Amino acid sequence: MDEIEIKRAKGTGAKFAYETIRDEILSLTLAPNALLDETSLADRFAMSRSPVREALIRLAGEGLVIMLANRSTIVAPIDVTSFPKYIEALDIAQRMNTRLAAELRSEADLDAIAARQADFVAAVQTGNHLAMSEANKQFHMAIAEAGKNPYLTSFYERLLDQGRRMLHLHFQYIERTHDGYLLTDEHVEMLEAIRARDIPRADTLAAAHTRQYRDNFLNFMRENYSAPMPLGASKPA
Structure with missing residues (x-):
């Protein structure tokens, strides 16, 4: 029994370290390129280095x-030079999943999407960017699940995860400048297009959703970095 408890404690420790470090990376509390020292992290979490290393391997x-x-x-650094290619992939995945949702959704799917949108609105009220980015991801994953294509869903989830740090900068830019809005209205419009099985409208809204995210991130970068950078991105079709 003691051996079982030790194994359970190790698993719990790795999970706690993983979740804590992941949240700090996604919220930009841990800056891109910051050094992660296993010994320091182990001391901080009051655990051995083994679960910390397990957590870091998972994050890698x-x-x-x-x-x-x-x-x-x-x-991991935020590779701004690859941002246009990221946006191209996100645009395609977002539009395809939203189109499929409009075509194939069930009433249960609509309920799930509406519930995730309510969660996002509640997260916005807290002003917690980590909660907001997680709720935003879950809203879009509910749409992807309604599309009934597990391959597209898996690809889309990875893209959303990769973009969460940039989404935090997007949130910061909007809150500071009041230039734009926090996606809430667009989410409602997307849900209504899916509910109406309006595939062209769902496609148009998904593309516009990506463009708004892209434009706000680029505006943030131009505002904060004076050196010329290859930030241009082709306009989604």
Whole structure:
């Protein structure tokens, strides 16, 4: 029984370390390129290095940290130069999943999407960007589930996870400048298009949704970085 409890404690420790570090990376509390020292993290969490390393390996698999050849680990940088390609992929995945949802959704799917939208509105009221980005992801995943294509759903989820740190910058820009809105109205319109089985409208809204996210992120970068950077992105079709 003691051995079982030890194994359970190790698993719990790795899960706690993973969730804590992941939340701090996604919320930008841990900055891109920040060094993640296993010993310091183990001391912080009052655990051995083994569950910390297990957590870091899991985060590396999700692309949130990079394990270097010298055995150091850093928070993955936000690669701004690849942002246009990211947006192209996100645009395609978002439009396809939303189109399929409009075609194939059930009443249960509509209830799930509406519930996730209510969760997003509640998260916006808290002003907690981590809660907002998680609720935003769950709203879009409910749409993807309604599309009934597990391959597209899996691909879309990975893209949403990869973009969550940039979404936090998007939220910060809107709150500071009041230039735009926090996606809430667009979510409602997308739900109504899916409810009406209006595939062209769902497609148009999904593309516009991606453009708003893209434009606000680029505006944030231009506002905060004076050096020229290749930030242009082709307009989604």
